[in-house]
Amino acid sequence: MLALRGQRILSKPKLLALRKYAQVALPEENEYTDTPVYPDIQDASLQARKLRERESVYANIRNLNTVEEKQIGLNMPRYYGWPCVQFKEDHIMYNAMPLVQYYTRTYFKTTDKLPEHYNQFSEIASSIVNEIKSLIEDCIVIENEGLKRNPLTDESKEGLQQKEDSLSKNIVRQINRIIINNIADKVPHILSSQVDYDPKHEAFWFMGGTDVPAKVVNWRKQFAWLKDRLHEPIDRPIQYTGSPILTIRNHLPLKPFIPYNEAENPEFKVEKFTYVPESVGYGVTFRHGTNIPGFWPGDLDEFGLLSYHKRGHILKRNEHFGTLDNLEALHCQAMKASFGWLLAQANYQGFTTYNDITYPLTTQTVITNGHLISFYAYQLNTITMNRDKIENNPKHNICFGTKPFLLYEKLENGKVMGLNEDVLKMLVQFYLNAPEEREHELKPYLGKEEQVIADIEDDNKRCWLESRYKHLMSNTPRHNLLPEVYHWEKIYKIQHKTRFFEAKRRPFELGINPFKRRLDDHLPSYIPKVLRPYPRSKKKFETTYYPKV
Amino acid sequence: MKLSRVLYAQHIGFMFKKHWVIQGKRVPIDSGVEQYLKEKGINVEDALEFVKEKPELRERLDIVGPYERPLPLDQNHPNYKEKPCYTLSNTSVLLEGICQAQVLTKTVIAEDKLPPRIEELAALSAPKAIHDGVKKAILSANVFDCQQKKLPKKKDLERPAYNFPRILGISDRRRNEVLTNRLLQLVEKSSDTDVTCNKYILNDVDCTTLFDKEEELIQFQDISNILVTSNKPLKHEIDNEDIPFIGIPDLYPIKHTISLPAQHFYDESSKYPIRSNISVKYPHTTWLHYNPTEVNNLYEEPVTPIQVLGRSLTHAFTIASAFAKQLYGEETKDLPEPVYVNCIQTDGQRFHFGIFELNTLNVEGTEGPKNVWYCKNDLKLYDSSRYLSGIPVLENYNPQIYGYINAFYNC
Numbered sequence: 036m037l038a039l040r041g042q043r044i045l046s047k048p049k050l051l052a053l054r055k056y057a058q059v060a061l062p063e064e065n066e067y068t069d070t071p072v073y074p075d076i077q078d079a080s081l082q083a084r085k086l087r088e089r090e091s092v093y094a095n096i097r098n099l100n101t102v103e104e105k106q107i108g109l110n111m112p113r114y115y116g117w118p119c120v121q122f123k124e125d126h127i128m129y130n131a132m133p134l135v136q137y138y139t140r141t142y143f144k145t146t147d148k149l150p151e152h153y154n155q156f157s158e159i160a161s162s163i164v165n166e167i168k169s170l171i172e173d174c175i176v177i178e179n180e181g182l183k184r185n186p187l188t189d190e191s192k193e194g195l196q197q198k199e200d201s202l203s204k205n206i207v208r209q210i211n212r213i214i215i216n217n218i219a220d221k222v223p224h225i226l227s228s229q230v231d232y233d234p235k236h237e238a239f240w241f242m243g244g245t246d247v248p249a250k251v252v253n254w255r256k257q258f259a260w261l262k263d264r265l266h267e268p269i270d271r272p273i274q275y276t277g278s279p280i281l282t283i284r285n286h287l288p289l290k291p292f293i294p295y296n297e298a299e300n301p302e303f304k305v306e307k308f309t310y311v312p313e314s315v316g317y318g319v320t321f322r323h324g325t326n327i328p329g330f331w332p333g334d335l336d337e338f339g340l341l342s343y344h345k346r347g348h349i350l351k352r353n354e355h356f357g358t359l360d361n362l363e364a365l366h367c368q369a370m371k372a373s374f375g376w377l378l379a380q381a382n383y384q385g386f387t388t389y390n391d392i393t394y395p396l397t398t399q400t401v402i403t404n405g406h407l408i409s410f411y412a413y414q415l416n417t418i419t420m421n422r423d424k425i426e427n428n429p430k431h432n433i434c435f436g437t438k439p440f441l442l443y444e445k446l447e448n449g450k451v452m453g454l455n456e457d458v459l460k461m462l463v464q465f466y467l468n469a470p471e472e473r474e475h476e477l478k479p480y481l482g483k484e485e486q487v488i489a490d491i492e493d494d495n496k497r498c499w500l501e502s503r504y505k506h507l508m509s510n511t512p513r514h515n516l517l518p519e520v521y522h523w524e525k526i527y528k529i530q531h532k533t534r535f536f537e538a539k540r541r542p543f544e545l546g547i548n549p550f551k552r553r554l555d556d557h558l559p560s561y562i563p564k565v566l567r568p569y570p571r572s573k574k575k576f577e578t579t580y581y582p583k584v
Numbered sequence: 585m586k587l588s589r590v591l592y593a594q595h596i597g598f599m600f601k602k603h604w605v606i607q608g609k610r611v612p613i614d615s616g617v618e619q620y621l622k623e624k625g626i627n628v629e630d631a632l633e634f635v636k637e638k639p640e641l642r643e644r645l646d647i648v649g650p651y652e653r654p655l656p657l658d659q660n661h662p663n664y665k666e667k668p669c670y671t672l673s674n675t676s677v678l679l680e681g682i683c684q685a686q687v688l689t690k691t692v693i694a695e696d697k698l699p700p701r702i703e704e705l706a707a708l709s710a711p712k713a714i715h716d717g718v719k720k721a722i723l724s725a726n727v728f729d730c731q732q733k734k735l736p737k738k739k740d741l742e743r744p745a746y747n748f749p750r751i752l753g754i755s756d757r758r759r760n761e762v763l764t765n766r767l768l769q770l771v772e773k774s775s776d777t778d779v780t781c782n783k784y785i786l787n788d789v790d791c792t793t794l795f796d797k798e799e800e801l802i803q804f805q806d807i808s809n810i811l812v813t814s815n816k817p818l819k820h821e822i823d824n825e826d827i828p829f830i831g832i833p834d835l836y837p838i839k840h841t842i843s844l845p846a847q848h849f850y851d852e853s854s855k856y857p858i859r860s861n862i863s864v865k866y867p868h869t870t871w872l873h874y875n876p877t878e879v880n881n882l883y884e885e886p887v888t889p890i891q892v893l894g895r896s897l898t899h900a901f902t903i904a905s906a907f908a909k910q911l912y913g914e915e916t917k918d919l920p921e922p923v924y925v926n927c928i929q930t931d932g933q934r935f936h937f938g939i940f941e942l943n944t945l946n947v948e949g950t951e952g953p954k955n956v957w958y959c960k961n962d963l964k965l966y967d968s969s970r971y972l973s974g975i976p977v978l979e980n981y982n983p984q985i986y987g988y989i990n991a992f993y994n995c
Contacts, residue, residue: 166777177858181861182789182857182858183855183857183859189651190651191650193650194651205787212785215769215773216772216773216781217777219772219773219774225773226717227713229724230766231724232761234729234730235730235731327730329730331728331729334724334728336720494974497975498973498974501973508732511752
């Protein structure tokens with residue numbers, strides 16, 4: 036769109052004149068080999084050329100040194116951000132399970148107990164449960180009845196949700212405190228772990244293998260050369276956003292529940308769900324893709340152990356959805372939350388949605404309202420689902436999940452009746468699952484010296500990248516509004532050509548898609564003359580350090 | 585230039601205005617039909633009169649909204665009282681700071697003096713792993729947390745109209761929440777299980793105390809950002825003999841209720857957040873956050889350090905007196921046993937430690953038994969922690985603070 040300024044344009048005769056003076060390079064002596072070596076014959080079809088183009092982008096992102104540059108790299112093609120499918124943690128549509136499973140490539144397994152991996156902690160967990168049982172009972176009573184908090188009197192659905200979420204937040208903090216204080220001197224990983232309250236979790240990935248939306252097909256219909264390619268697959272950008280009540284993270288990753296090669300087991304295959312996400316109810320907004328696991332790159336505790344989530348949103352769902360769908364909604368929430376958090380963590384290890392992880396990551400998720408509690412163990416095996424990989428990627432993610440258990444039967448006369456010790460034991464087992472050092476390299480796609488931008492030596496580049504990265508991640512709206520086709524234009528200019536005599540100036544009249552603008556397609560910031568270096572500097576604009584992808 | 589040139593020029597607004605005036609005064613053209621019909625003897629009625637219906641009387645509906653509307657704040661409000669109550673909330677400060685707080689709470693101050701047991705415990709050195717944890721907590725709170733909220737506007741005094749780009753970052757509220765909760769978690773993790781079992785931790789609980797002073801009603805409404813409670817009352821052993829107390833000052837010509845707005849809507853009883861049947865109800869340590877963006881003077885002057893110190897004292901008094909009133913009844917004056925409360929106030933960098941000894945709820949005058957405030961103020965946890973040209977830095981970490989926090993928890 037913006038013409039490149041300052042580029043010298045040479046006329047054709049001048050080019051010819053220049054060519055006259057070109058010299059033939061002297062042939063090197065070892066240019067000849069005994070057997071002829073031919074370059075690979077490349078498929079010259081359009082599809083193959085496009086694929087090679089895309090793959091070079093994937094390779095360019097992989098070759099970037101730092102985490103932040105990779106994240107900017109993911110956003111480079113779109114100035115106004117990607118039209119992202121909004122995957123919110125606490126907003127689950129009716130019958131969304133097939134979609135969520137396909138979009139997170141997760142095989143879901145319902146179980147009554149935790150995976151076998153946890154059996155080793157069974158005994159020690161039982162003894163701990165015996166010690167903390169009475170404390171947990173006390174804290175449930177205190178949080179439910181013993182405090183004079185400002186009552187929320189709002190009896191609407193939103194009010195009930197708020198009430199339940201705030202109660203679950205308080206109870207979860209107490210339970211976490213009791214368990215951690217008890218086991219801090221029994222297992223070493225607890226002391227070095229960090230506990231976050233209300234962190235921000237965001238994750239971004241591309242999903243191929245869905246139907247092409249009608250809008251795209253209609254757009255393609257106007258071009259003759261796209262006649263045979265109307266239904267060529269596209270990538271749908273997906274953005275997950277969520278906020279757990281509490282998370283625990285450590286500098287070492289958890290052990291996988293099943294061996295990595297099991298991930299390719301065809302048993303774990305997930306059913307395809309090719310309908311457009313809008314048909315289920317998931318909407319689209321323009322935003323930059325963000326991957327945030329609750330902290331900025333540079334924090335050393337970058338592997339999650341456990342996250343607690345609230346379930347007040349179940350109260351807000353339509354009653355007609357039924358109990359089965361509510362149960363599935365919890366499973367969906369767990370899959371979204373676990374996948375989203377792990378994907379963001381994987382991004383901090385240098386992997387992106389284009390470059391698959393080379394080792395599995397695991398996390399443990401608890402969804403609770405202080406009374407009902409369900410447990411999920413999630414193993415992330417693959418994160419590439421774009422259109423080039425979706426068909427031939429044999430790996431799947433695995434989620435083990437339980438139904439919601441009652442933590443206790445009921446509250447009566449200021450006493451907890453029937454505390455479910457088995458449930459408490461499961462929770463303690465989650466805490467006892469210790470992270471371990473891995474034998475392989477954790478960050479194969481990051482630089483040796485430069486892994487985050489704080490490691491970059493060039494002061495200007497470091498500062499520029501830092502501010503650009505934070506600004507991109509904040510997703511604050513741009514100063515100028517997004518380009519749009521006004522309704523009157525649509526009626527009088529596009530649908531009915533009533534204003535043919537007017538000068539054609541708007542992008543749609545010139546055949547330009549204003550959204551197809553790269554992130555670096557703007558004038559860099561101007562250096563006022565007084566601030567330019569002494570004595571004389573022709574440099575009018577600041578240098579930009581956008582990654583080359 | 586001739587004025588007529590301007591007047592001749594077409595002005596669309598002027599044209600439109602004139603046009604509207606003319607069109608607004610349209611006179612119906614007399615077609616002569618009425619006259620003609622009258623001649624024929626036919627009665628003519630005004631069509632509008634014919635069409636007009638009598639207005640139907642409707643009952644006023646009580647519309648049920650999505651939530652119950654709050655009652656209007658007038659004299660029919662159940663909380664309305666004739667007598668005004670001078671209110672200090674957790675987002676306002678006293679004009680005279682700690683001096684005014686002393687007068688209001690009848691307190692003498694032992695500056696820079698904490699009980700010997702606390703000093704002993706604070707001198708114990710913590711293992712390196714703990715200090716690493718504290719450093720992590722500081723960096724988390726100032727650098728690595730992902731909150732991106734609009735921070736207060738930056739202003740340059742030299743050119744006040746200049747607009748700087750808005751900075752997004754961690755708000756002071758979030759910074760304090762992260763830091764204090766992490767510090768407390770670290771203290772608990774390194775303490776014995778027996779100690780932590782007997783304690784309970786509450787976040788963001790409100791506490792209100794209401795008292796008379798010189799025939800005026802005063803209330804303190806405070807929020808304890810972290811309230812540590814225990815299952816037995818906190819005790820301190822302090823030898824009061826050689827301590828040079830700062831006596832209660834005379835505020836003349838200022839009155840002690842200055843800068844406290846009078847309110848007519850209030851509850852007539854004090855409120856302690858934990859019910860009396862709970863075993864872990866005894867207040868132990870209360871953490872107070874000082875969020876510069878939320879705490880203001882009544883007339884928007886910047887808050888001074890003295891006023892910040894005053895907050896600690898009034899806050900500790902609120903907790904201690906609300907608890908004492910729950911324990912001994914609203915009307916008690918001199919307490920049979922003193923109630924102690926530890927108080928830690930922080931803005932994320934400076935820490936003010938204090939111990940409040942509540943001896944009496946009778947705050948009239950300056951004679952008789954008084955309350956005591958032992959404090960150690962203005963200890964810095966670090967010099968700076970931020971992104972310094974793209975690199976996270978933590979400068980001059982002070983390990984002494986952790987010692988005090990640990991001592992306060994374990995005393």
